[in-house]
Amino acid sequence: MKQGLLCIPTYNERENVEAIVEAALAADPRVDVLVVDDSSPDGTGQLADRLAARNGRVQVLHRARKEGLGRAYLHAFQWALAHGYSYILQMDADFSHHPRYLPRLMDEAAAGADLVLGSRYVRGGGTVNWGLGRRLLSRGGSLYARTILGVDVRDFTGGFKCFRREVLESIGLDEVRSTGYAFQIELTYRALLRGFTVREVPIVFGDRRVGHSKMSRHIFLEALIMVWRLRLAPPAAGAGARALLPRPSPGSEEAAKDMGTSVGRTVRPDSTRAPGARTHRDEARP
Ligand SMILES: Nc1nc2c(ncn2[C@@H]2O[C@H](COP(=O)(O)OP(=O)(O)OP(=O)(O)O)[C@@H](O)[C@H]2O)c(=O)[nH]1
Ligand SMILES: [Mg+2]
Numbered sequence: 001m002k003q004g005l006l007c008i009p010t011y012n013e014r015e016n017v018e019a020i021v022e023a024a025l026a027a028d029p030r031v032d033v034l035v036v037d038d039s040s041p042d043g044t045g046q047l048a049d050r051l052a053a054r055n056g057r058v059q060v061l062h063r064a065r066k067e068g069l070g071r072a073y074l075h076a077f078q079w080a081l082a083h084g085y086s087y088i089l090q091m092d093a094d095f096s097h098h099p100r101y102l103p104r105l106m107d108e109a110a111a112g113a114d115l116v117l118g119s120r121y122v123r124g125g126g127t128v129n130w131g132l133g134r135r136l137l138s139r140g141g142s143l144y145a146r147t148i149l150g151v152d153v154r155d156f157t158g159g160f161k162c163f164r165r166e167v168l169e170s171i172g173l174d175e176v177r178s179t180g181y182a183f184q185i186e187l188t189y190r191a192l193l194r195g196f197t198v199r200e201v202p203i204v205f206g207d208r209r210v211g212h213s214k215m216s217r218h219i220f221l222e223a224l225i226m227v228w229r230l231r232l233a234p235p236a237a238g239a240g241a242r243a244l245l246p247r248p249s250p251g252s253e254e255a256a257k258d259m260g261t262s263v264g265r266t267v268r269p270d271s272t273r274a275p276g277a278r279t280h281r282d283e284a285r286p
Helices: 017-027 044-054 069-082 099-110 132-149 165-170 181-193 217-232 238-244 252-259
Strands: 002-010 031-037 058-062 085-090 115-119 161-164 198-202 265-269 278-282
Touching: 002 017, 002 044, 002 069, 002 099, 017 031, 017 044, 017 099, 031 044, 031 069, 044 058, 058 069, 069 085, 069 165, 069 181, 085 099, 085 165, 099 115, 099 161, 099 198, 115 181, 132 181, 132 217, 161 165, 161 181, 181 198, 181 217
Parallel strands: 002 031, 002 085, 031 058, 115 198
Antiparallel strands: 085 161, 115 161, 198 265, 265 278
């Protein structure tokens, strides 16, 4: 079985694609790269083809038209499963997600986490060069999703992740409905509903280096609405979803404080509760 496949969706990322692919390959020898390009008018797909021709660790998936980040990822994830990868990673092309974190994401998954999230909102994580408005929007978005869905994930909208293949095999990729930021929320929520553990590790999120944003009001509104749809018609938990409100494990906060440092946190289903129910626990690792 092959190790990691890093899926990088691109739309008009001509200035970034070569540098990000090379940085990713250099950052972790366990990881191959799949560029998923939606026929970018600026020629990103052809540039990626040239990279693939030079390097056997690079593949390119060309899609006929721009259908949003979520559709591109779903296509890439199916490809990764069909090609036998054990760990499937996702990352933006614009260096907001720095490849230096890839080994940590892989290590945590190899150590047993089912889904690892690069998280801006755990100790040690953060954002740089963001104005107050964007900070509030991002933090507010995670708080909104966390509150409505009742699971204690700190960074719900981030797109720097590593899935064990079993997660993607069992969360019903064919039924995923969202396309923009909501896609990140939906996949993490589906993983928790299926009983998988989610581990958040800190990342510092930088501004895109060059190129243009594809963020739109539509993507934002989709996330607002989709969270309620997930809440009211949960993909896998049926009517039990109201029982999912998190409950901290006794002593976990104290344990984290005693260690003096927290370099990640785990959200996991609680096996001592009814099926589908879950709680969360902070973890401190030296
Ligand atoms: N294949 C594909 N990739 C997309 C699509 N929309 C966005 N992307 C890629 O998804 C990643 C994230 O998009 P960004 O435009 O950076 O979104 P953002 O990070 O919210 O916005 P910025 O802060 O401006 O960077 C980038 O690598 C984009 O090229 C799409 O429709 N199809
Ligand atoms: Mg970006």
